[in-house]
């Protein structure tokens with residue numbers, strides 16, 4: 115990543131099976147689709163900006179039994195590789211990196227359910243899915259796309275809201291993404307976690323994750339993990355705050371990866387008219403699902 119700053123730019127989105135993905139991913143799609151999962155792989159799946167990094171830190175600390183020093187061995191993106199990430203050669207892809215990672219691997223993805231490589235399901239791999247309410251997710255994505263110099267420019271706020279509603283952003287429709295994983299819980303080993311729930315009671319949700327991973331931890335270790343995965347502590351930790359990421363990808367003059375970490379921040383950005391239009395559209399897009407996000411009004 116650091117060795118080839120010249121390859122990074124704002125890539126256009128190119129559809130892969132109908133889902134808009136960054137051009138280098140679309141160009142190198144075959145090795146992703148054919149990725150060979152192992153039975154003990156754990157997949158952390160999210161729509162972008164739903165709390166991926168937070169869950170990565172929680173999972174890494176659970177698996178190390180709360181060993182904070184061990185979790186500082188490398189930045190998040192090295193400890194838990196990103197399955198589908200691709201840059202133009204010679205930067206190694208996520209798939210290239212993962213081939214050499216010893217088992218048991220933890221893998222990050224933003225792929226919608228239908229694009230997750232089949233081998234994960236053939237091997238009955240566990241999946242932790244994190245979902246965040248649409249409006250906060252949108253706000254977070256808007257600010258991220260401003261500072262992430264490999265994503266399309268988000269443009270003005272009003273047009274970004276429309277793009278998000280239409281699913282014309284990287285990794286496609288938020289609505290389809292959260293709904294499909296919710297439905298697939300019945301068929302696969304998926305733990306569905308809400309960002310808002312982790313904010314409300316992190317120890318409770320950390321316990322859900324450790325139980326899902328079948329790892330026993332005493333109460334004091336759960337408390338320790340709660341502390342080390344709080345927004346403030348992760349924001350100060352160079353191994354979890356993306357401060358080590360190349361400037362050519364994240365422009366830290368424009369924004370910070372650990373931006374705010376709150377529930378309900380959307381209220382600071384949506385106008386009344388935008389909110390009404392968003393809600394009406396939301397009702398239509400989410401019709402028929404039992405998936406409910408808590409009221410963050």
Ligand code: A3P
Nearest residue numbers: 163164165166167168254343344345373374375
């Ligand atoms: P904001 O932009 O709202 O601050 P992802 O890791 O999926 O890219 O998601 C990033 C979002 O999760 C950002 O949201 C970031 O601040 C938030 N986040 C990261 N770590 C967090 C933590 N420990 N507690 C709460 N929010 C966190």
